[in-house]
Amino acid sequence: MEPDQIVRTFVEHYRRRDHRYAPESSLVRPPDDPVLFTTSGMHPLTPYLAGRPHPSGRRLVNVQRCLRTTDLDEVGDRTHLTVFDMLGSWSLGDYDIAESLNWGYELLRDGFGVGPGRLHATVFGGDDQVGPDETAWRTWTALGVPVELNREENWWSNGPTGPCGPDSEIFVWTGEGPPTGTPGTDGRWLEVWNHVRMRYHRHDDGRLTPLPQPGIDTGMGLERLEMVLRGGRSVFEGEGLASWVDDVGGLWPLDGTPLRRVCDHLRSAVVVIGDGVRPSNTGRGYVLRRLVRRALTELWRDDPARSLSALPDEPYADTVRRFRQHSDVDVLRRTIADEEHRFRGLLRRGRPVVDRLRSRGPLTGEDYRWLHDTHGLPRDLVDGPLAERG
Numbered sequence: 001m002e003p004d005q006i007v008r009t010f011v012e013h014y015r016r017r018d019h020r021y022a023p024e025s026s027l028v029r030p031p032d033d034p035v036l037f038t039t040s041g042m043h044p045l046t047p048y049l050a051g052r053p054h055p056s057g058r059r060l061v062n063v064q065r066c067l068r069t070t071d072l073d074e075v076g077d078r079t080h081l082t083v084f085d086m087l088g089s090w091s092l093g094d095y096d097i098a099e100s101l102n103w104g105y106e107l108l109r110d111g112f113g114v115g116p117g118r119l120h121a122t123v124f125g126g127d128d129q130v131g132p133d134e135t136a137w138r139t140w141t142a143l144g145v146p147v148e149l150n151r152e153e154n155w156w157s158n159g160p161t162g163p164c165g166p167d168s169e170i171f172v173w174t175g176e177g178p179p180t181g182t183p184g185t186d187g188r189w190l191e192v193w194n195h196v197r198m199r200y201h202r203h204d205d206g207r208l209t210p211l212p213q214p215g216i217d218t219g220m221g222l223e224r225l226e227m228v229l230r231g232g233r234s235v236f237e238g239e240g241l242a243s244w245v246d247d248v249g250g251l252w253p254l255d256g257t258p259l260r261r262v263c264d265h266l267r268s269a270v271v272v273i274g275d276g277v278r279p280s281n282t283g284r285g286y287v288l289r290r291l292v293r294r295a296l297t298e299l300w301r302d303d304p305a306r307s308l309s310a311l312p313d314e315p316y317a318d319t320v321r322r323f324r325q326h327s328d329v330d331v332l333r334r335t336i337a338d339e340e341h342r343f344r345g346l347l348r349r350g351r352p353v354v355d356r357l358r359s360r361g362p363l364t365g366e367d368y369r370w371l372h373d374t375h376g377l378p379r380d381l382v383d384g385p386l387a388e389r390g
């Protein structure tokens with residue numbers, strides 16, 4: 001199934017169950033939000049989950065572009081992306097977890113053809129503040145889906161304070177042959193969907209109080225679902241990454257983690273620029289700067305002459321379309337080219353500094369810190385393009 005068809009199937013499933021489409025938000029959060037980027041589908045809906053009436057009613061569905069910098073160091077493996085699309089459904093004080101899980105199960109089985117034998121669920125097993133989620137456990141058991149109980153892993157919050165609650169995660173078996181073990185014991189169980197019972201508000205002092213209106217918040221990563229449906233081994237085999245992988249991999253002899261990093265970071269940078277961010281030394285601009293510079297660091301490790309301007313328009317245009325943005329490809333390319341130019345200048349100025357330090361002996365941890373903090377030279381660059389020559 002193509003991503004567009006996956007989105008249509010998802011939205012249609014919930015529309016038939018009286019959900020209305022909630023407009024997608026920008027990745028850029030308004031100034032009163034302490035968080036820089038939209039990290040999940042529920043994030044823009046926080047006030048409504050906390051009790052404010054939503055203009056579209058009590059049942060919502062949408063697809064929302066998200067950015068997670070917490071996953072930045074994991075990017076390069078098979079399943080993590082910095083920017084991705086999240087398919088979401090919500091009950092704002094309407095139905096509870098049993099309906100949510102049953103509808104989710106029906107969609108996976110009938111809409112997406114994921115056989116029940118490939119599913120495993122995890123459920124909140126209780127802690128000293130909140131009891132186990134017996135309803136979720138009973139619902140999965142009635143459906144014949146095996147359940148694993150956890151504590152912290154099955155408690156969802158969007159930050160240290162705010163709405164939170166026990167969640168139930170759905171895993172799909174991605175290994176060869178019949179499933180073995182549980183999500184906790186076998187990494188071939190891949191988490192695809194999370195159903196959160198938004199029931200509590202966490203206060204500054206750690207106290208939990210019940211929300212005025214308990215709700216449900218679900219989120220499923222589009223690229224992961226596509227991977228599972230195509231029986232792929234990595235999200236980088238999916239349609240949304242294909243043009244990056246083909247063009248980057250066709251131009252330069254990269255593979256494995258370096259190729260995946262370059263593709264993820266460039267694609268993410270395109271979406272971030274599309275939402276109006278420009279590279280800078282603080283906040284969102286710094287995240288964007290890091291994305292572009294990390295991609296260049298991977299590229300320049302073997303050959304500092306490589307330039308992103310060699311890439312064709314195609315991956316840029318494809319990403320703009322897939323993320324429902326309207327960016328001008330020339331503006332995207334120019335923004336990235338300017339950042340490449342600045343980074344090249346930084347390296348040129350950094351080389352004599354690094355060479356001078358090296359002439360005194362092997363670099364120490366303190367040297368690396370100084371190079372990073374004072375000259376903006378990350379360690380992988382100092383050890384890569386700025387490595388000792390000869």
Ligand code: SER
Binds near residue numbers: 041088196217
């Ligand atoms: N908020 C939950 C998550 O991001 C489900 O949407 O996983």
